[in-house]
Amino acid sequence: xxxxxxxxxxxxxxxxxxxxxxxxxxxxxxxxxxxxxxxxxxxxxxxxxxxxxxxxxxxxxxxxxxxxxxxxxxxxxxxxxxxxxxxxxxxxxxxxxxxxxxxxxxxxxxxxxxxxxxxxxxxxxxxxxxxxxxxxxxxxxxxxxxxxxxxxxxxxxxxxxxxxxxxxxxxxxxxxxxxxxxxxxxxxxxxxxxxxxxxxxxxxxxxxxxxxxxxxxxxxxxxxxxxxxxxxxxxxxxxxxxxxxxxxxxxxxxxxxxxxxxxxxxxxxxxxxxxxxxxxxxxxxxxxxxxxxxxxxxxxxxxxxxxxxxxxxxxxxxxxxxxxxxxxxxxxxxxxxxxxxxxxxxxxxxxxxxxxxxxxxxxxxxxxxxxxxxxxxxxxxxxxxxxxxxxxxxxxxxxxxxxxxxxxxxxxxxxxxxxxxxxxxxxxxxxxxxxxxxxxxxxxxxxxxxx
Amino acid sequence: xxxxxxxxxxxxxxxxxxxxxxxxxxxxxxxxxxxxxxxxxxxxxxxxxxxxxxxxxxxxxxxxxxxxxxxxxxxxxxxxxxxxxxxxxxxxxxxxxxxxxxxxxxxxxxxxxxxxxxxxxxxxxxxxxxxxxxxxxxxxxxxxxxxxxxxxxxxxxxxxxxxxxxxxxxxxxxxxxxxxxxxxxxxxxxxxxxxxxxxxxxxxxxxxxxxxxxxxxxxxxxxxxxxxxxxxxxxxxxxxxxxxxxxxxxxxxxxxxxxxxxxxxxxxxxxxxxxxxxxxxxxxxxxxxxxxxxxxxxxxxxxxxxxxxxxxxxxxxxxxxxxxxxxxxxxxxxxxxxxxxxxxxxxxxxxxxxxxxxxxxxxxxxxxxxxxxxxxxxxxxxxxxxxxxxxxxxxxxxxxxxxxxxxxxxxxxxxxxxxxxxxxxxxxxxxxxxxxxxxxxxxxxx
Numbered sequence: 001x002x003x004x005x006x007x008x009x010x011x012x013x014x015x016x017x018x019x020x021x022x023x024x025x026x027x028x029x030x031x032x033x034x035x036x037x038x039x040x041x042x043x044x045x046x047x048x049x050x051x052x053x054x055x056x057x058x059x060x061x062x063x064x065x066x067x068x069x070x071x072x073x074x075x076x077x078x079x080x081x082x083x084x085x086x087x088x089x090x091x092x093x094x095x096x097x098x099x100x101x102x103x104x105x106x107x108x109x110x111x112x113x114x115x116x117x118x119x120x121x122x123x124x125x126x127x128x129x130x131x132x133x134x135x136x137x138x139x140x141x142x143x144x145x146x147x148x149x150x151x152x153x154x155x156x157x158x159x160x161x162x163x164x165x166x167x168x169x170x171x172x173x174x175x176x177x178x179x180x181x182x183x184x185x186x187x188x189x190x191x192x193x194x195x196x197x198x199x200x201x202x203x204x205x206x207x208x209x210x211x212x213x214x215x216x217x218x219x220x221x222x223x224x225x226x227x228x229x230x231x232x233x234x235x236x237x238x239x240x241x242x243x244x245x246x247x248x249x250x251x252x253x254x255x256x257x258x259x260x261x262x263x264x265x266x267x268x269x270x271x272x273x274x275x276x277x278x279x280x281x282x283x284x285x286x287x288x289x290x291x292x293x294x295x296x297x298x299x300x301x302x303x304x305x306x307x308x309x310x311x312x313x314x315x316x317x318x319x320x321x322x323x324x325x326x327x328x329x330x331x332x333x334x335x336x337x338x339x340x341x342x343x344x345x346x347x348x349x350x351x352x353x354x355x356x357x358x359x360x361x362x363x364x365x366x367x368x369x370x371x372x373x374x375x376x377x378x379x380x381x382x383x384x385x386x387x388x389x390x391x392x393x394x395x396x397x398x399x400x401x402x403x404x405x406x407x408x409x410x411x412x413x414x415x416x417x418x419x420x421x422x423x424x425x426x427x428x429x430x431x432x433x434x435x436x437x438x439x440x441x442x443x444x445x446x447x448x449x450x451x
Numbered sequence: 452x453x454x455x456x457x458x459x460x461x462x463x464x465x466x467x468x469x470x471x472x473x474x475x476x477x478x479x480x481x482x483x484x485x486x487x488x489x490x491x492x493x494x495x496x497x498x499x500x501x502x503x504x505x506x507x508x509x510x511x512x513x514x515x516x517x518x519x520x521x522x523x524x525x526x527x528x529x530x531x532x533x534x535x536x537x538x539x540x541x542x543x544x545x546x547x548x549x550x551x552x553x554x555x556x557x558x559x560x561x562x563x564x565x566x567x568x569x570x571x572x573x574x575x576x577x578x579x580x581x582x583x584x585x586x587x588x589x590x591x592x593x594x595x596x597x598x599x600x601x602x603x604x605x606x607x608x609x610x611x612x613x614x615x616x617x618x619x620x621x622x623x624x625x626x627x628x629x630x631x632x633x634x635x636x637x638x639x640x641x642x643x644x645x646x647x648x649x650x651x652x653x654x655x656x657x658x659x660x661x662x663x664x665x666x667x668x669x670x671x672x673x674x675x676x677x678x679x680x681x682x683x684x685x686x687x688x689x690x691x692x693x694x695x696x697x698x699x700x701x702x703x704x705x706x707x708x709x710x711x712x713x714x715x716x717x718x719x720x721x722x723x724x725x726x727x728x729x730x731x732x733x734x735x736x737x738x739x740x741x742x743x744x745x746x747x748x749x750x751x752x753x754x755x756x757x758x759x760x761x762x763x764x765x766x767x768x769x770x771x772x773x774x775x776x777x778x779x780x781x782x783x784x785x786x787x788x789x790x791x792x793x794x795x796x797x798x799x800x801x802x803x804x805x806x807x808x809x810x811x812x813x814x815x816x817x818x819x820x821x822x823x824x825x826x827x828x829x830x831x832x833x834x835x836x837x838x839x840x841x842x843x844x845x846x847x848x849x850x851x852x853x854x855x856x857x858x859x860x861x862x863x864x865x866x867x868x869x870x871x872x873x874x875x876x877x878x879x880x881x882x883x884x885x886x887x888x889x890x891x892x893x894x895x896x897x
C-alpha cells in the first residue's frame with residue numbers, strides 16, 4: 001500500500017471516528033491499536049534467541065546440562081563473604097557513582113594497570129556495566145549507527161549480531177576455518193584460523209569496527225600475537241575501532257598466552273576491551289562487567305550508561321572490588337583465583353575431551369575459556385526422521401536431550417546463514433561443572449554406543 | 452616515508468607510533484553515534500560531585516541515608532548463602548520467585564489476574580525499565596507527551612529513541628491563594644488535550660511525582676485516560692514512589708482504570724519500595740502484547756539482572772503480601788515515619804523565608820526561593836539559571852546540598868521555573884537536624 005496514502009488515512013482517522021458515530025468504533029480502534037502497539041523498527045526481528053529454545057531444558061533435573069555457560073561450582077568464599085559484609089553497610093545499599101563504584105574502578109585500574117602496563121584512570125578510562133553483555137551494548141549504542149559496518153568473526157557469541165543491528169549497523173561476517181593441515185583426531189582451537197586475504201577483503205570505508213572475542217566462545221581459540229597484529233594492522237590502515245570481548249581472559253590453559261590487542265602499538269586509542277566479574281569470579285548471576293579504553297571513547301559509553309540504567313548495584317560492585325584487590329596481591333602466584341581457576345578447569349577440559357573421544361566424537365580442545373565444541377560426524381547419527389527445516393546440530397542437540405538426557409548448544413546458533421554448512425556437525429559443551437556433573441555426563445557417554 | 456612504510460608491512464604501526472603519529476584521539480572519523488548527541492550532560496554528575504567536594508549536608512540526590520528494613524537485609528544475606536544458583540544466571544525476564552510474587556501482589560491491587568511470565572519484566576532499577584519502554588515503543592518521528600516538572604531522564608531517553616518530547620506543565624491553580632500543597636498544581640484539560648496529535652505515541656506520567664510530590668487523583672487520571680483511549684496512545688506510568696503517600700492521600704494506578712490495562716506500562720522500584728536504592732531492582736508491568744517488546748530490548752541490552760537481589764526482593768514482597776494493610780507492613784510504617792520528617796523540614800524552611808510546597812507523596816519537597824535576596828556573584832556560575840546558581844551558592848557557602856528544579860523542566864520552559872529548589876527529606880533525623888542547624892544559623896545571621 002502506498003505509504004503516503006496510508007499516512008493520510010491514519011491522520012484523518014480521528015476525525016472520521018468523531019464525526020461518524022455509526023461506524024464500527026471498536027473494530028477501527030482495534031486496527032489502530034494494533035499498529036501503535038507494534039515494536040519499534042530498531043528491534044524488528046530481534047525477538048528470537050537460541051537460549052529461549054534451550055534454557056528451559058535446565059529446569060528438568062533428569063537432564064545433565066552442559067548447555068548454557070555458567071558454573072555449577074561455587075564461587076570463592078571470600079567473594080561471597082565480601083558481599084555479605086557489603087550488604088551490612090548502610091551506605092552500600094544506596095546509589096553509588098554512576099560510571100562505577102569508586103572501590104571497584106580503583107581496583108580495576110590497579111589490576112589492569114598491571115596487565116596493560118600503563119596507568120589507567122579509574123574515572124575516565126573505565127566504565128562498570130551490567131555484565132560483559134551490558135558493556136557490549138553500551139559500546140554498540142555509543143559507537144555504531146546507520147551506515148556503519150561491523151566485522152564479526154564466526155562463530156561468535158550470539159548477541160553481537162542483534163546488538164549491531166539494533167544500533168542500525170550492518171554485520172559483516174567472516175568465519176574461522178579449520179586448517180587443512182590439522183591432525184584428524186587431535187584438533188585444537190588453534191587449528192581454527194582466519195584467512196588473511198579474506199579478512200582484508202571485509203574492510204572498507206564503511207567499516208566502523210571489528211569485534212573480536214579472545215578467548216573465543218564457543219571454540220575456545222586464543223588469538224596469538226601474530227593473529228592480533230594482522231587484525232591491528234587492518235584496523236589502523238582502515239581507521240576502524242576494535243571491540244575486544246575478553247571476558248574469559250583469565251581462563252588460559254598451559255602453553256598459551258592471552259594477549260590484549262589494546263596493548264599492540266597504535267591500538268589503545270581505538271580499542272574498547274570488555275571484561276566480566278561473572279566469568280572472573282564464577283558469579284555470572286552478579287551481572288557486573290567493565291569496559292576499558294581511552295577517555296575519548298569511554299566517555300561515549302558513559303553517556304549511554306547514564307541514559308539507560310545509570311548505575312549498577314552497589315553492594316555487588318563493592319564485593320567485586322574487594323575480591324580484585326585480594327587477588328591483585330596474589331597475581332602471578334598459584335593462590336591467585338585467576339590462576340587457580342584455570343588450573344582447575346584444565347583438568348576438567350582434558351577429562352571432557354577424553355570422554356568425548358571414546359564415543360568416537362572429535363573434540364576441538366580449547367586453548368582457553370570454558371567451552372568445547374565437538375564434531376559429531378563420526379557418530380553417523382541418522383536424524384532424517386526429524387525433518388529438514390533445521391540445521392543438523394539443532395536436530396542433534398534436541399535428539400541428544402531426548403534420547404541421551406544430555407544437553408548441549410548447537411554451534412550454528414553462533415554463525416550466520418552462509419556458514420551453517422561449515423559448522424552444523426558441531427555442538428558446544430560447557431565444562432565449568434562440578435565433578436558429579438561430569439561423572440553423570442561420563443556415564444551417558446560411556447553407554448552411548450550401547451544404544 | 453609512506454612508500455617505505457607500505458613496503459614494510461606489519462611493523463608499519465610500530466614505526467608510526469615512534470614517529471608520534473598516534474597521539475590520543477587521532478582517529479580521523481567521527482566516532483560517536485548520533486543517538487547520543489545532546490544527551491551527555493547530566494545534573495547528577497555535576498551536583499553529587501559538588502556535594503561531595505564541599506562535604507555538604509546532602510538533601511540533594513534522592514536516596515535514604517538510613518538502612519533498609521532488617522527483614523529485607525536478612526533476606527539478602529540468606530539469598531547469598533543459598534545454593535550456587537543464587538550466584539549464577541536466573542531467568543532473563545525476571546527471577547521466577549520475584550515475578551510470581553509481584554504478579555500475586557499487584558493482581559490484588561490492580562484488580563485483574565497478572566501473568567507473572569507474560570506481563571512482567573524485571574529490570575536494573577526502574578531506570579532501565581523506562582529505557583526498555585522508550586526503546587521498545589518510541590520510533591523516529593513519534594511524539595511523547597511529558598508532564599513537567601519531570602524526572603530528568605525522560606527527555607534524553609525520548610531523544611535517544613529518536614522521538615520528539617512534547618511538554619505540558621503542571622501549574623499552580625489560579626485564584627487559590629498562596630500555593631501550599633502539591634495538590635494545588637494541576638494540568639489544564641484544554642492544554643493537555645491540545646498536545647495530542649496523530650503522531651503521539653505515548654504520554655509519561657509520574658505519580659507520586661518527582662520533584663513536586665503531586666499524587667494524581669482518580670479524576671485527573673481519568674482525564675488522561677480518556678485522552679489516551681481517544682487518541683490510542685500508550686501511557687507510561689512511573690509509580691516508583693507508590694507506597695509513599697501522606698495525609699491519607701490514596702495512590703491510584705492508571706492501569707486499573709477501564710480500558711487502560713491494555714495500553715499502560717507501569718514502572719515500579721524495589722529500591723524506593725524497600726529503601727535500598729543501591730540494589731537496582733525494578734520492573735515494568737503491563738499487558739503481554741506490549742511487554743514482549745520491552746523484553747526484546749532487555750534481551751538485547753543487559754539480558755539478565757542480578758539473581759540474589761531479586762531473590763531478596765521476592766522474599767520482601769512475600770512478607771509484605773502477608774501483612775498488607777496491617778501496622779506491621781513496611782508500606783504502612785515508612786510513610787508514617789516520613790510524614791513527620793516532611794512537616795518538620797517544611798517548618799524549618801519557612802523560618803528562613805523559603806516557601807515550601809507540601810508534597811502529598813514521594814521523597815521530595817520543592818521550595819520557592821524568590822523571597823530570598825542572596826548575593827550570587829560567583830563568576831563561575833554567571834551563565835547558569837538562577838536556581839542552579841542558588842544551589843551552588845548554598846553548597847559552597849552554607850554546606851547544604853539540594854537540586855535546582857529547572858533541571859526537571861524542558862529547555863523551552865526552564866526559564867519560567869528558575870525559582871524553586873528541591874529537598875529530599877528521606878533522611879536520618881540527624882541529617883535533617885544538621886540541615887536545620889544550617890538554616891537556623893543562616894536565618895539568625897540575616
